[in-house]
Amino acid sequence: MQFGIFTVSDITTDPTNGSTPTEGERIKAVVTIAKKAEEVGLDVFALGEHHNPPFFSSSPTTTLAYIAAQTTTLRLSTATTLITTNDPVKIAEDYAMLQHLADGRVDLMLGRGNTGPVYPWFGQDIRNGIALAIENYALLHRLWREDVVDWQGRFRTPLQGFTSTPRPLDGIPPFVWHGSIRSPEIAEQAAYYGDGFFANHIFWPAEHTRRMVGLYRQRFEHYGHGSADQAIVGLGGQVFMRRNSQDAVREFRPYFDNAPVYGHGPSLEEFTSQTPLTVGSPQQVIDRTLGFREYVGDYQRQLFLIDHAGLPLKAVLEQLDLLGEEVVPVLRKEFDALRPAHVPEAPTHASLKAAAEKKVAAEKKAAAGEDAR
Amino acid sequence: MKERTLAVVSAGLSQPSSTRLLADQLAAATREEADRLGVRLDTRVVELRDHAHDLTNHLLTGFPSEPLGQVIESVAAADALIAVTPIFNASYSGLFKTFFDVLGDAALVDKPVLIGATGGTARHSLALEHALRPMFAYLRAVVVPTSVFAATDDWGAAAAEGPLRNRIRRAAGELAVQVSLREPAVAPDPFALSTSFEDLLSGD
Numbered sequence: 001m002q003f004g005i006f007t008v009s010d011i012t013t014d015p016t017n018g019s020t021p022t023e024g025e026r027i028k029a030v031v032t033i034a035k036k037a038e039e040v041g042l043d044v045f046a047l048g049e050h051h052n053p054p055f056f057s058s059s060p061t062t063t064l065a066y067i068a069a070q071t072t073t074l075r076l077s078t079a080t081t082l083i084t085t086n087d088p089v090k091i092a093e094d095y096a097m098l099q100h101l102a103d104g105r106v107d108l109m110l111g112r113g114n115t116g117p118v119y120p121w122f123g124q125d126i127r128n129g130i131a132l133a134i135e136n137y138a139l140l141h142r143l144w145r146e147d148v149v150d151w152q153g154r155f156r157t158p159l160q161g162f163t164s165t166p167r168p169l170d171g172i173p174p175f176v177w178h179g180s181i182r183s184p185e186i187a188e189q190a191a192y193y194g195d196g197f198f199a200n201h202i203f204w205p206a207e208h209t210r211r212m213v214g215l216y217r218q219r220f221e222h223y224g225h226g227s228a229d230q231a232i233v234g235l236g237g238q239v240f241m242r243r244n245s246q247d248a249v250r251e252f253r254p255y256f257d258n259a260p261v262y263g264h265g266p267s268l269e270e271f272t273s274q275t276p277l278t279v280g281s282p283q284q285v286i287d288r289t290l291g292f293r294e295y296v297g298d299y300q301r302q303l304f305l306i307d308h309a310g311l312p313l314k315a316v317l318e319q320l321d322l323l324g325e326e327v328v329p330v331l332r333k334e335f336d337a338l339r340p341a342h343v344p345e346a347p348t349h350a351s352l353k354a355a356a357e358k359k360v361a362a363e364k365k366a367a368a369g370e371d372a373r
Numbered sequence: 374m375k376e377r378t379l380a381v382v383s384a385g386l387s388q389p390s391s392t393r394l395l396a397d398q399l400a401a402a403t404r405e406e407a408d409r410l411g412v413r414l415d416t417r418v419v420e421l422r423d424h425a426h427d428l429t430n431h432l433l434t435g436f437p438s439e440p441l442g443q444v445i446e447s448v449a450a451a452d453a454l455i456a457v458t459p460i461f462n463a464s465y466s467g468l469f470k471t472f473f474d475v476l477g478d479a480a481l482v483d484k485p486v487l488i489g490a491t492g493g494t495a496r497h498s499l500a501l502e503h504a505l506r507p508m509f510a511y512l513r514a515v516v517v518p519t520s521v522f523a524a525t526d527d528w529g530a531a532a533a534e535g536p537l538r539n540r541i542r543r544a545a546g547e548l549a550v551q552v553s554l555r556e557p558a559v560a561p562d563p564f565a566l567s568t569s570f571e572d573l574l575s576g577d
Contacts, residue, residue, distance in 0.1 A: 261434075
């Protein structure tokens with residue numbers, strides 16, 4: 001199982017002292033956080049994409065390539081890459097490029113983006129969100145698998161004899177996760193292609209996640225990619241830890257109360273019971289996270305949000321220490337012990353390459369058998 | 374005898390409230406009229422005051438608390454709805470509006486609805502026609518022709534068998550007929566897949 005962190009790249013005033021990091025400070029802080037994630041033994045760092053303040057991450061592949069150059073094992077991903085407002089040709093190019101530079105340590109999570117005003121800045125309309133996600137991915141999927149593409153659709157200039165460069169590393173496209181909170185069409189899309197499905201999970205009741213993952217698993221089996229419990233599922237989570245749980249609650253409360261997404265609404269206690277947010281000791285995070293499996297089944301990737309709402313870098317790095325030293329080693333062991341042998345790990349570049357080579361070898365063998373007859 | 378469900382939503386704020394009193398009288402009369410038509414109505418009353426904080430939280434977080442979620446589901450699944458609000462500043466109360474803002478835009482489609490309101494004087498009565506009725510029309514509910522307004526005067530002893538009783542009976546009769554004519558309601562499932570992937574791909 002893979003463990004990691006994801007960041008939405010918000011630049012938020014620290015409510016406890018009124019200070020706001022500059023864009024430069026926050027950008028460098030996120031690089032520090034990513035490097036620390038590798039250092040403490042996490043597997044994945046995923047970065048959001050936004051094109052409006054108070055977020056900085058308009059250019060995720062630039063940031064991820066810079067992090068790739070300073071890490072050796074960390075898998076770089078996104079949370080999410082906007083499949084609606086980005087040109088699928090540019091996504092194909094950018095992420096294949098990143099794949100080469102990072103020696104295959106790249107996958108990506110596609111999402112629609114739910115900020116209405118962003119769409120027209122890129123010549124699109126939020127009311128076409130689902131249609132854009134479906135059509136743009138259909139093109140992206142081909143650009144990474146066919147050397148020369150002729151294509152025509154509703155939303156983009158037609159392509160004639162187009163080759164997206166560089167070609168994916170070793171001819172293996174980056175693995176794709178489709179992220180969604182409550183759009184069944186996206187669970188269906190992930191199932192249709194046999195791609196991964198990432199349930200945002202945070203900020204929402206577990207029931208949403210249970211329903212969406214259930215739908216994805218059922219349709220994954222329907223499309224013949226394997227049994228429902230072999231589908232590739234990722235989940236978000238949100239934690240704030242101190243050794244003593246009362247300290248965690250006391251320290252996190254002002255950040256919670258003023259957070260951009262849910263602040264000034266339900267109490268920390270209400271939100272903790274209604275959503276996967278866990279504020280407490282490392283043991284509480286372990287227990288809560290193991291519980292996710294009870295309503296989504298055995299899953300492949302767990303990402304935690306630990307750096308939003310104005311939390312200072314120091315506190316975030318302390319979260320990473322606790323994750324790396326106390327939480328993830330236990331979760332790894334427990335989840336691995338619970339998972340049946342026929343449930344796969346999340347695909348990596350190496351595993352996808354090995355599977356492709358095996359397929360080619362099998363085809364060669366079959367062809368040789370034909371010739372011999 | 375057919376079995377159907379009736380949801381009653383009251384946005385009254387005080388205890389006891391004249392809004393709840395009107396809602397109860399409308400519900401009792403509707404049950405009687407439905408009985409006459411061979412329909413047994415199972416009634417569930419929702420006091421929005423009990424969910425006021427959860428309604429605000431729903432606006433801010435985008436999802437309901439568990440108790441509010443159950444209320445929303447029960448109203449969406451009901452075969453008929455009686456909705457009663459006090460009139461504030463010539464319109465429905467903010468609490469009343471908030472509930473229908475978070476209910477979901479498909480929850481009331483083709484659902485028979487009886488609207489009622491209370492206020493100090495009869496001068497507020499047309500708020501039913503210029504505020505409540507358009508909102509429910511927008512939500513594609515089937516609002517029965519008679520709406521019921523009760524002013525302070527209507528609750529006086531002299532009015533016990535007066536015009537308010539007649540309006541209640543007429544409105545209840547209209548709602549009962551609508552319920553008796555319909556198949557049981559089916560609540561929409563937001564997680565259900567409604568198109569095939571081939572249709573999505575082809576842009577239909």
